[in-house]
Amino acid sequence: MNSSTKSAIIIGGGIIGCSIALELSLAGIRCALIDKGALNQEASTAAAGMLGAQVETHHPGPFYQLCRLSQALYREWSIKLLTIGGISPQYIAEGILRAALTPEDESELQSRLSWIEDAEWFSAREMRVREQAITPDVLGGLYLRRDHQVHPIHLAQSLTAALHKLDCEIREWTPALSLIERGGHIRGVRTTDGELFADHIILSAGAWGSALTEPFGLSLPLFPVKGQCISLKTAAPVIRSTVFFKECYVVPKEDGTMIVGATQEEAGFDKRCHASVIGSLHTSASRLIPELEHAEFVRTWAGLRPGTRDGLPYIGRPAALPGLITATGHYRNGILLAPATGRLIKQLVLDEQPDMDLGAFAPDRVRSAAEHLM
Ligand SMILES: Cc1cc2nc3c(=O)[nH]c(=O)nc-3n(C[C@H](O)[C@H](O)[C@H](O)COP(=O)(O)OP(=O)(O)OC[C@H]3O[C@@H](n4cnc5c(N)ncnc54)[C@H](O)[C@@H]3O)c2cc1C
CATH class of the missing domain: 3.30.9.10 (D-Amino Acid Oxidase, subunit A, domain 2)
Structure with missing residues (x-):
């Protein structure tokens, strides 16, 4: 790894954090994935595994578009996981x-x-x-x-195997205690294992995410x-x-x-x-x-x-916390949305044009809406 290689810390090793670590590692970013427990022991392996873009949406709009984007990526993503890590997520192409x-x-x-x-x-x-x-x-x-399915437990195993193959640093039983801010930027994470620093800090801590942003004035209702x-x-x-x-x-x-x-x-x-x-x-x-x-x-x-109260995930860079990227709040559809989320976060990290407009998923939308009313 040369000294110009960029680095990222991903807080939370559920399906969303693992998918982000996968895409960033494939893009040559040095990743550390930290979890308060073992990887994938929370929502992600409790899921049923439906890739229900159609069954889960009740009206057209950005959420449906995001679901469709992820659904379209899934089959190839599953093959990629099998190729890298040798474990199949058991993709079943039945509607x-x-x-x-x-x-x-x-x-x-x-x-x-x-x-x-x-x-x-x-x-x-x-x-x-x-x-x-x-x-x-x-x-x-x-x-x-087109509403196919995977087996979440096999998907988790398949992602973990791929991350090991890609030399992603996995730190289990390492809770993030707080974010570290330096010069107006989020630069690192304080953990039970000491302080960690990286170019990009990504929050994918599922239902627990808001505890880390609240001390910095970012309410992330979850x-x-x-x-x-x-x-x-x-x-x-x-x-x-x-x-x-x-x-x-x-x-x-x-x-x-x-x-x-x-x-x-x-x-x-x-x-x-x-x-x-x-x-x-x-x-x-x-x-x-x-x-x-x-x-x-x-x-x-x-x-x-x-x-989340509006049913939409928080995917993006909060304006109030430069240096931080959020990818949480996937509610009923995190298994479906994992490949698109990983890909969109990689595009943000690499300053590429995202595959879709992320405005509806802005992490500070609640605060912005509240400010607008004042
Ligand atoms: C019963 C059930 C059925 C479901 N069925 C489906 C389905 O069919 N299809 C579908 O698409 N989705 C389904 N879902 C939803 C899906 O499971 C979730 O949206 C998805 O798992 C969220 O992934 P995540 O990685 O954000 O969260 P999680 O899997 O909860 O992972 C968050 C991780 O962050 C870690 N963490 C938290 N705080 C910290 C901290 N301070 N420091 C370090 N680590 C931390 C946790 O330990 C955890 O490992 C279902 C969910 C449930 C419960």
Whole structure:
């Protein structure tokens, strides 16, 4: 590495931090990825792995554009990860069936057809031709052929293996305690392991991100949104596409298990699972796919999504904190948004034109909006 090589510290080793470290390492930036615990033990491995650009957006706009950008990158990104690190993220190119079981749901889903791309309306019969296991009570639904999926645990392993191959410095069990400011710029991070300095400091600490910016007057409103999930197994696979309705989704994995999720609870940083919630997830899944009533129970878990009040992530450079770049607040879609986020942050670091306008995701948008009202 020559002395002119630029360096970056990435705070938070979830899928977002790992994706950023990957893109920067490939661009020749010397990276240190630090985490308060082991890599990928929070939201990122609690996820179901849907790449749901269509199923997750309810209106057109910058968020939909960001989701589509990432979705378009995914297949090649997965191949790149496999090539570098030797582990597959288990990309499955099957779409999502978003089923309507009530007339209200049916009309809400049909209203999306006016703007959503690559969506097809399926009658009840077509839904059941595609997936015989869906309840006969289905009224119809959207077939979202591009909403593929990966396995988040395999994705995490695949990213970690690639980062090792690229000689990214990984510092686990090293919490960032505070940012270090020198001459009006954020230059480093104070950790339990001492002070670290780099040319670029990138904050990708998921639901925990705001604690580090608040002392510098940057409010980055973030809050944990708990999602509880269960995993089930049947003697033989009953579905091949992901099936989704208002109450839950069922995502079939390569190993024959199905992830059923997920609740949305604002319960602070509490990751406990509750029997009553797990019971109702199973009831909902069995309503959608009756054969699941007698499925084998595999396991249960919960994770904390990094939520923001307007549902948009914070991707960009806060004007008030030169030297810092934020990439957090990906809420329900961080697995989907990982490749685009890594790529956009790399473009910011290299002063390249980003693939899309990041104005809607500006980290200081809340403060700017508040100032505007004064
Ligand atoms: C139940 C559930 C289902 C989901 N399903 C999907 C899905 O199907 N598709 C999809 O796209 N998304 C899904 N998501 C959302 C997705 O998981 C998140 O958006 C994504 O994981 C966020 O990634 P992240 O790296 O920002 O956060 P995290 O994975 O939470 O990582 C943040 C990291 O920062 C570290 N950290 C925090 N503070 C510090 C500090 N001070 N110093 C050092 N390190 C620190 C943490 O230890 C952690 O490792 C789901 C989430 C849940 C909970």
